[in-house]
Amino acid sequence: MSHAEDTGGTPPARGYLDKNEGTGTLYGVGLGPGAPDLMTLRAARLIGAATVVAYPALAGAASLARSIAADLIAPGTREIVIDVAMTPERAPAQAAYDAGAVAIAAELAQGRDVVCLCAGDPFFYGSFMYLFARLSPRFVVEVVPGVTSVSAAAAGAGIPLVARDERLEVLPGTLPDAVLAERIGAADSVAILKLGRHLPRIRAVVAGLGLTGKATYVERVTLAGQVILPLADAPAVAPYFSMILIARGADPWL
């Protein structure tokens, strides 16, 4: 079967494909931000047909990716769980991706395809990148894009992000205050991800720039328990799946 037939009719991007005949294909499948009906048809088709799925789980918690795809995973599907430690040091996470890549490679080498479940888009701060780096030199890998959490947050909050020649800055909240202040200050619109324990610090940076009134807090967008509030009214503590949007671009009517 050709890739075009395999993935529903649209030829995939070229460049890292068509290697190693006889081994399985690794699919990095974007699932969108949380609501299962924001998944692409291609992603749903691949998950429904999978005999092996792989997914990350943060620090032993339930995997968001698996929960999004749960209704599509057939009984008896083999599941490879990649337990990723949430530490500032990279070594524990790298070890987890090394081990995950070994388990996935064993399936691919036997000629079995593996569908890796990725919340949002795989190549937008997605952990699939670490598997891609380890496995794409040896195996055929195909990436299925997904709706990012930033797109979903903008849609959910009713905040158009950028128009015409405006710029969108996407920032991890883990950056130092001075870098955040400089980048936020220079941008038209901003999405700040990975809030967690950094929220109080980020709030102070946004307030220092006089932008609190233009900032919106978005938590668990499209999921049960979604919260969308002016940043001024946001809770003191943010979970991992939350972000801040700041939109101060020009009026798109202009």
Ligand SMILES: C[S@@+](CC[C@H](N)C(=O)[O-])C[C@H]1O[C@@H](n2cnc3c(N)ncnc32)[C@H](O)[C@@H]1O
């Ligand atoms: C490692 S990044 C993964 C991004 C993902 N690959 C994407 O395309 O959106 C994780 C960050 O994305 C944001 N995020 C992911 N899903 C979210 C959701 N449903 N609601 C709000 N923020 C979310 C949070 O800022 C979180 O800390």
